[in-house]
């Protein structure tokens with residue numbers, strides 16, 4: 564019989580942390596930008612020890628970020644989940660290009676800004692995807708979008724074109740905006756609501772880390788408008 568603790572999973576505690584289990588590696592992921600402030604590259608820093616299980620702060624007030632230190636109880640944190648449990652593909656905007664299709668679920672935007680490429684926005688690039696350079700740039704823009712807002716689809720095969728992530732967690736930092744970003748969940752890790760429902764399994768998605776999202780548990784970029792800085796972050 565398989566040991567449940569070894570299966571990658573995230574369980575949301577009511578008004579509390581995200582319980583991560585299954586030996587999922589975690590790294591700091593920093594957004595590097597160009598001179599216009601658009602995301603151009605992720606810088607990964609492996610600075611967290613491997614742990615079989617850990618609890619990540621969702622309220623934004625832990626003094627031991629990214630881990631929960633129990634502060635959510637002292638402050639009476641309201642972590643009510645308001646996001647749709649349903650599938651991402653229920654209602655995204657669809658952009659049809661000659662070679663690619665793009666799906667866009669704007670409510671998931673984490674404002675990482677990789678969709679604005681030096682060649683143009685991923686939407687325009689999709690519409691010109693018979694050009695190989697623009698096609699490749701559009702795909703890269705969707706791969707670098709941590710929130711899973713954007714997915715490129717091969718129109719000939721009807722299949723999504725997604726990065727081959729292993730289960731892993733990224734703690735996003737955005738020094739160009741002087742803010743701490745959300746929790747990047749990669750590689751199809753199941754996320755279970757505090758009521759036991761399952762969110763749609765995604766290749767990548769971002770969970771709120773500042774406690775201010777109006778689309779919990781997912782990030783809605785509130786960390787940028789609120790100027791969120793995690794405590795205990797270099």
Ligand code: FES
Nearest residue numbers: 620621622631634
């Ligand atoms: S969720 Fe526990 S301290 Fe933030």
